[in-house]
Amino acid sequence: MDQFWNTLQADWPMILQKMGEHINLSLISVLIACLIAVPTGIILTAYKRVANTVITTVSVIQTIPSLALFGFMIPFLGIGTKPAIIALTLYALLPILQNTYVGIGGVNQALIEAGTGMGMTRWQILWMVQLPIARSVIMAGVRLVAVQTISMATIATYIAAGGLGDIITRGIAMINTVTIMEGAIPVSLLVIVVNLLLLGLNKLLTPKGLRQYTRN
Amino acid sequence: MGVDVAAVQFKQVTKNYGSGNVLENFDLTIPSGQIVTIIGPSGCGKTTLLKMINRLIEPESGSVLVEGQEVSTLNPVELRRNIGYVIQQIGLFPHMTIEQNISIVPRLKGEKKKDLVQRTEELLQLIGLDPQQFRSRYPHELSGGQQQRIGVARALASNPSIILMDEPFSALDPISRVQLQKELIKLNEKVQKTIVFVTHDIDEALKIADQVILLKDGFIIQTGTPANLLEAPASDFVREFLGAERFEQYSI
Ligand SMILES: Nc1ncnc2c1ncn2[C@@H]1O[C@H](COP(=O)(O)OP(=O)(O)OP(=O)(O)O)[C@@H](O)[C@H]1O
Numbered sequence: 271m272d273q274f275w276n277t278l279q280a281d282w283p284m285i286l287q288k289m290g291e292h293i294n295l296s297l298i299s300v301l302i303a304c305l306i307a308v309p310t311g312i313i314l315t316a317y318k319r320v321a322n323t324v325i326t327t328v329s330v331i332q333t334i335p336s337l338a339l340f341g342f343m344i345p346f347l348g349i350g351t352k353p354a355i356i357a358l359t360l361y362a363l364l365p366i367l368q369n370t371y372v373g374i375g376g377v378n379q380a381l382i383e384a385g386t387g388m389g390m391t392r393w394q395i396l397w398m399v400q401l402p403i404a405r406s407v408i409m410a411g412v413r414l415v416a417v418q419t420i421s422m423a424t425i426a427t428y429i430a431a432g433g434l435g436d437i438i439t440r441g442i443a444m445i446n447t448v449t450i451m452e453g454a455i456p457v458s459l460l461v462i463v464v465n466l467l468l469l470g471l472n473k474l475l476t477p478k479g480l481r482q483y484t485r486n
Numbered sequence: 487m488g489v490d491v492a493a494v495q496f497k498q499v500t501k502n503y504g505s506g507n508v509l510e511n512f513d514l515t516i517p518s519g520q521i522v523t524i525i526g527p528s529g530c531g532k533t534t535l536l537k538m539i540n541r542l543i544e545p546e547s548g549s550v551l552v553e554g555q556e557v558s559t560l561n562p563v564e565l566r567r568n569i570g571y572v573i574q575q576i577g578l579f580p581h582m583t584i585e586q587n588i589s590i591v592p593r594l595k596g597e598k599k600k601d602l603v604q605r606t607e608e609l610l611q612l613i614g615l616d617p618q619q620f621r622s623r624y625p626h627e628l629s630g631g632q633q634q635r636i637g638v639a640r641a642l643a644s645n646p647s648i649i650l651m652d653e654p655f656s657a658l659d660p661i662s663r664v665q666l667q668k669e670l671i672k673l674n675e676k677v678q679k680t681i682v683f684v685t686h687d688i689d690e691a692l693k694i695a696d697q698v699i700l701l702k703d704g705f706i707i708q709t710g711t712p713a714n715l716l717e718a719p720a721s722d723f724v725r726e727f728l729g730a731e732r733f734e735q736y737s738i
């Protein structure tokens with residue numbers, strides 16, 4: 271145990287730096303995935319006939335083993351942060367896309383008709399009615415993706431994208447449990463903290479009128 | 487705008503959803519300032535008729551005029567903001583408070599916050615709900631009947647001269663139903679609104695109407711004052727639809 275604390279103290283700056291890289295990778299990937307998947311999901315609700323095809327296509331990405339997906343990036347984009355972010359983003363698309371599509375599409379038709387009948391434009395219906403009502407479903411997708419991306423970003427080390435995976439792989443190479451833990455524990459903590467933060471944020475944002483629907 | 491301009495006019499309107507005409511060469515004039523009730527069997531085209539007035543539904547041919555202007559030439563968003571609309575399914579926004587729900591059209595029109603608070607209070611009083619108690623509640627905290635009243639208040643909020651109501655009182659208990667019917671008549675006397683009112687309740691239709699329109703399969707079977715219909719039913723269908731016992735009572 272003493273040895274653990276000593277090593278931790280010595281490695282602390284390095285852990286912080288890797289954690290920074292890790293957060294950076296994950297955050298950028300999730301943000302890009304949101305920017306792509308949320309608008310796409312919204313647009314698809316207006317084109318129900320192509321929606322299934324698009325969602326099925328995107329879900330194929332999910333069937334590629336993550337390590338292989340990172341590998342596939344190398345011939346096209348080489349190694350480093352950029353291909354890692356692209357791979358993570360691709361993985362993050364489906365849950366956000368699916369939840370946006372279901373959430374927006376699931377808004378009661380009567381509400382849309384009432385809004386239209388009162389003279390709301392399509393944009394106003396989207397911003398004032400559909401998005402607020404679908405928000406917690408969309409956020410559930412984002413939360414899932416955030417957790418998934420943080421743990422998957424560990425593999426980004428294999429294409430030299432940095433992050434806490436660097437520490438874990440070094441620990442494995444040295445067969446050093448302490449080093450492995452120095453990488454693994456921060457990943458787990460990150461996952462837990464981000465998950466709780468997003469849960470709390472969602473609760474905070476959900477208007478009282480909708481809470482009855484979104485318990486659990 | 488001239489007083490003699492009809493509030494709403496249908497000219498040779500045909501509507502087809504794809505399986506036959508729901509309305510065919512339909513003509514109708516709704517005079518300004520009156521309460522007009524539309525009755526008829528389920529599926530006869532009442533909602534369709536109503537939704538063509540605010541362009542939620544576009545006819546295949548013919549024209550609909552609102553205060554003398556052909557609606558197809560008007561901006562639908564502007565048109566709808568100036569026509570009150572109570573939909574059959576109530577349609578209150580669950581994430582907005584009662585106050586926000588009621589003030590939505592004035593807000594869309596960009597009216598000042600301060601005026602809205604006052605307006606909401608007046609409207610809540612008008613429909614018989616205590617403003618203090620109800621303004622910051624959410625729709626799910628209201629009974630079906632109370633929700634329906636909010637739907638009516640919401641349609642009145644921007645003070646439109648024409649209001650379309652699709653079975654607005656269907657979920658109300660008899661007592662508040664009668665109370666709201668009275669309010670509606672009073673409102674109409676006071677501010678001369680044109681109210682196009684769809685209902686399944688014959689008593690209601692006869693009671694509040696200046697003019698009743700009886701539809702069947704997209705055709706007007708008879709139109710006139712409630713007394714007209716009861717004194718001179720145009721056919722057995724009218725007699726049957728209004729209820730035979732009503733005529734017995736009437737002739738005695
Ligand atoms: N969107 C639609 N697509 C296809 N058919 C429709 C559509 N809306 C209405 N119809 C049909 O048009 C006819 C008239 O419908 P409408 O809703 O106007 O009837 P209604 O008189 O309001 O009936 P109710 O009293 O049950 O509300 C019905 O036969 C209905 O099935």
Ligand SMILES: [Mg+2]
Nearest residue numbers: 532533574652
């Ligand atoms: Mg109807």
